[in-house]
Amino acid sequence: MKTLSDLAIVLCGGEGKRLRPLTYYIPKPMIPVGSSQKPLLEYIVRHLAYYGIDDIIFLVDYKAEQITNYFEDGARFGVKIRYLKDDPQYKGTAGAVYNAYLKGLLDREHILIYYGDILSDINLRDLVNHHIKTGADATLALSPNYTLKVGVAELDGTKIRKLVEKPPLEKPVTMAILMIKSEVIPHVGDILREKEEADIMGDLIPMLIGMGRVEGYLTDAFWYDVGSLETYEKLNPELVDEIFSYLKVKKTQIIS
Numbered sequence: 001m002k003t004l005s006d007l008a009i010v011l012c013g014g015e016g017k018r019l020r021p022l023t024y025y026i027p028k029p030m031i032p033v034g035s036s037q038k039p040l041l042e043y044i045v046r047h048l049a050y051y052g053i054d055d056i057i058f059l060v061d062y063k064a065e066q067i068t069n070y071f072e073d074g075a076r077f078g079v080k081i082r083y084l085k086d087d088p089q090y091k092g093t094a095g096a097v098y099n100a101y102l103k104g105l106l107d108r109e110h111i112l113i114y115y116g117d118i119l120s121d122i123n124l125r126d127l128v129n130h131h132i133k134t135g136a137d138a139t140l141a142l143s144p145n146y147t148l149k150v151g152v153a154e155l156d157g158t159k160i161r162k163l164v165e166k167p168p169l170e171k172p173v174t175m176a177i178l179m180i181k182s183e184v185i186p187h188v189g190d191i192l193r194e195k196e197e198a199d200i201m202g203d204l205i206p207m208l209i210g211m212g213r214v215e216g217y218l219t220d221a222f223w224y225d226v227g228s229l230e231t232y233e234k235l236n237p238e239l240v241d242e243i244f245s246y247l248k249v250k251k252t253q254i255i256s
Contacts, residue, residue, distance in 0.1 A: 008053050008112040009100060010044060011093055013061030013086045016117070018228040027063040029116035030070065031232060034240035036249050039070065040226055041116055043240075045077050046247040051124040053112060054079040057105055059096040061086040090188075091197030094204045098188035106182045113200065115176035119235075121243055122177060122221040130217045131179035137213035138205060139179040142172035143223045172216065174201060175223045184208060 016028030023031075029041035048056060056074060060067055060083050067083075074081030082105070090099045097113065100106055110131060112124065122141055131139035154162040178200075187207055191198040198204060208214050222243050226232050 006053050007055045007057070007106070007108040008048050008114055009057050009059060009097060009106075010041070010114045010116050011096065012041065012058045012067055012116040013064075013096060014116075015062045016227070019232060020229070022229070022232075023062075027060075027066055028227070030063075030066050031226065033119065033226065033235060033237070034244070034249060035237040036241070038249050040119060041067065041071070042077075043119060043244060043247060043249065044114060044116065045071065045074070045079060045081070046249060047121070047244075048112075048114070048124065049077055049079050050247060053124060056081045057100060058083050058116075059086060059100060060084070090192060092203070093200045094188045094198035095192060097200065098185055098192070098198070101182065101185040101188075106185065108182060111180050111182050113178050113180060117225060117227040118176045118223070119226055119240070120175060120177065120221055120223040121246075122175070122219055122223065127177070127179060127217050127219075131215065134215045136179075136215035137181050137184045137208050137211070139215040139217050140205070141175040141177040142216045142218050143175050143221070144172045144218055145220065146171075146173040172218060175219075176201075176225070178205075184213075 012027065012029045014028060016023035019028055019031065030039040032038065033040050033043065045056065048054070056079055058067060058071070058081060064083070064085060071077070071081050084100050084103060084105065086096045087099045090096065110128070112128065127139065127141055149166060151166065152164045153160050188198050188204055191203045191207065205214060224231070224235060226235060
């Protein structure tokens with residue numbers, strides 16, 4: 001097994017119900033972003049390649065053909081892409097990863113897991129190195145800059161003393177990007193024996209926290225969850241172009 005992770009799992013199988021009606025026609029990771037209107041998943045692939053993570057497994061299901069037809073084997077992006085369809089026996093995000101483990105695809109000591117609706121310029125090499133240095137079973141990328149989407153009221157009894165519109169949460173939030181030791185993935189089987197499906201953040205990580213083996217990696221990197229119609233509509237194409245200019249996602253010129 002290799003020590004540094006050059007293997008990434010990207011979760012691409014969900015139906016994207018919060019992005020309907022768009023996802024009636026295209027899978028969530030294929031929604032177009034930036035002025036180039038390239039798929040969100042292309043930004044993730046190019047970002048992984050930028051940090052030398054060139055072996056990628058897409059865990060697919062819903063409208064998987066659109067993803068496979070676009071990315072093929074990954075050669076035009078300078079990476080190797082393999083595909084594994086979710087197995088209904090192993091439901092949930094952790095179940096999908098467990099299925100990959102049972103298929104013998106996770107042949108690295110450390111695996112990077114990246115959710116397919118996340119846009120970020122996080123330094124993945126720093127995340128990998130932090131994870132390995134601490135010896136944790138899992139390391140979660142955390143953002144300290146999350147802002148609440150609603151106003152917060154300060155009360156005196158029932159009287160409002162102060163209203164703060166969309167304040168910072170002032171606590172780190174998970175970015176849906178994490179490192180994990182492959183040796184802990186069999187714990188998902190224990191979870192699935194007790195419940196119908198297993199979630200990475202809702203089930204597996206709490207189990208590992210209970211064992212005292214989970215680290216956090218704080219980063220000020222840009223991070224945007226494109227998982228709902230509201231957040232997608234608010235994503236500024238020019239901002240995407242500016243932040244991800246290092247990926248060289250070019251817009252094809254159209255002759256008018």
